[in-house]
Amino acid sequence: MATCEVCGNDYALSFEVHAQGAVHTFDSFECAITRMAPICEHCECRIVGHGVEVDRHWYCSAHCARTGDPRRGREARDSVPV
């Protein structure tokens, strides 16, 4: 049993996420995403997939990178092999 650090649920199937030297405990992926996923700087959705980084700014997609930063995001491509 471990308590979710987002919602406080004490749940038998809670799990840990180890990231950048810290250990987080969650009862669900939804809570993990709420705490850990970056937020797109253009449309403000949570970035659950690969996302796109342009000069240390995070976007959910190449479209948002190009729209949010037309100059530096011009070359942005979704990081999905084609």
Ligand SMILES: [Zn+2]
């Ligand atoms: Zn939770």
Ligand SMILES: [Zn+2]
């Ligand atoms: Zn976006």
